[in-house]
């Protein structure tokens with residue numbers, strides 16, 4: 331090793347940013363070279379001096395004060411508005427739907443507004459009946475199944491309950507599937523107008539209308555829905571199915587090039603709580619280990635973190651064809667020493683032996 | 690011997706970096722449940738749950754405050770940064786897409802705010818005509834030592850305080866960016882790759898900045914042995 335290279339590496343070394351091979355090489359060099367040994371000693375002294383003034387934890391008082399102040403400020407911030415919720419769309423909407431206020435909850439607002447118990451009962455009774463009728467009507471109307479134009483679940487145009495009478499504010503009919511499950515759900519109540527001193531009130535609300543899309547897995551619209559479902563943490567079965575489909579396509583080398591599908595699989599590999607879903611995601615990523623460093627990164631992470639020995643072990647096998655860069659080396663070394671599973675420890679040690687030395 | 694150069698430093702995520710040898714490593718496989726919990730909290734917060742957001746705050750706020758406090762050296766500034774950072778996170782949580790860890794995302798916000806604050810402070814300091822060096826400052830160090838607990842050596846403590854002052858003024862000589870990279874590496878123990886990710890730059894650039902910062906500190910503190 332030459333001195334100028336050693337000098338460069340000393341700083342990386344004292345910061346723990348030099349891999350084991352290079353560190354060993356540097357240590358060897360400083361044994362023989364006095365100039366570099368002195369240089370190393372200077373930096374180590376600097377580290378020791380800095381260690382004399384460690385970072386202190388903030389005082390409990392300061393932390394408590396900060397929390398209270400933040401809490402007050404957050405109270406002032408409006409809760410995420412409708413447009414934000416729509417924007418969240420793909421990721422948050424389904425979760426939203428599940429907890430979406432039902433009809434009764436929406437009308438409770440009205441009751442509260444009217445202030446009178448009698449008024450509340452009257453409104454609820456009246457509107458609920460009419461809503462039910464309208465749903466019934468929509469269900470019985472034969473509607474051609476519309477293809478979604480945008481892929482967020484469609485929010486029907488604003489509707490109004492006007493003085494207890496339900497009107498469809500849009501001219502078109504409410505698109506609904508004929509399936510018995512296709513009951514429109516109230517997404518939110520967007521506006522409430524009181525008519526003078528009367529008991530009449532206008533409530534505007536938005537509906538979510540379930541839709542079905544049939545098509546080949548190659549269809550971009552289907553793809554987009556699958557992607558959305560893969561990131562949707564609320565229904566594990568749906569999530570599982572979509573990850574499996576996407577992974578299958580990826581491992582066949584189709585529709586994985588652009589990135590979003592690959593990203594969805596990496597997210598599933600990192601975050602999905604179901605080991606079988608993570609394993610499927612892993613399969614789908616297989617063809618990209620060598621070329622895509624993000625994929626390799628995700629796989630290395632899963633090797634170190636995944637609680638399932640099964641997943642770790644498949645991840646390990648995927649690394650075999652990968653040309654050994656120093657990160658792969660470091661992870662394998664860690665695994666060989668620390669993995670709780672003895673077979674994985676042995677396989678990692680084996681893989682390390684077979685790998686060509688770091689380039 | 691093969692030439693393992695720094696340029697080939699691996700491409701690893703922050704969490705992975707923290708796991709590798711040479712850094713205090715937590716037990717393997719503790720991390721996933723933690724991340725899954727994070728993911729669930731984030732989803733709930735994205736769909737409007739304040740409770741979930743509060744829980745996220747509680748997970749990360751101590752390290753945010755620690756970082757801001759150490760970088761700015763002022764409780765007031767640290768508290769302001771804390772406040773602004775979490776308000777920002779609250780407003781923009783909808784745009785979080787799980788493509789990096791929440792930790793990285795949160796630290797991006799915090800380090801940006803800290804950098805702004807450090808730049809403002811630096812400008813103010815440079816505009817001020819009266820230069821007061823740390824050594825020249827009239828400070829009754831013994832006073833601040835006197836009320837500490839009995840049974841320790843006040844002279845040693847005085848030495849420690851002096852040393853602290855010297856280190857502080859050496860750190861103050863760094864540019865805000867150098868200071869930040871050095872902070873994240875030396876004091877917060879992050880890997881260069883993670884630092885690059887947080888500061889929206891390459892690992893290579895982060896490394897060069899770290900080298901520059903370390904050399905400058907060495908120049909300032911060379912006599913400390």
Ligand SMILES: [Zn+2]
Pocket residue numbers: 332333334336359363364365366367
């Ligand atoms: Zn040398």
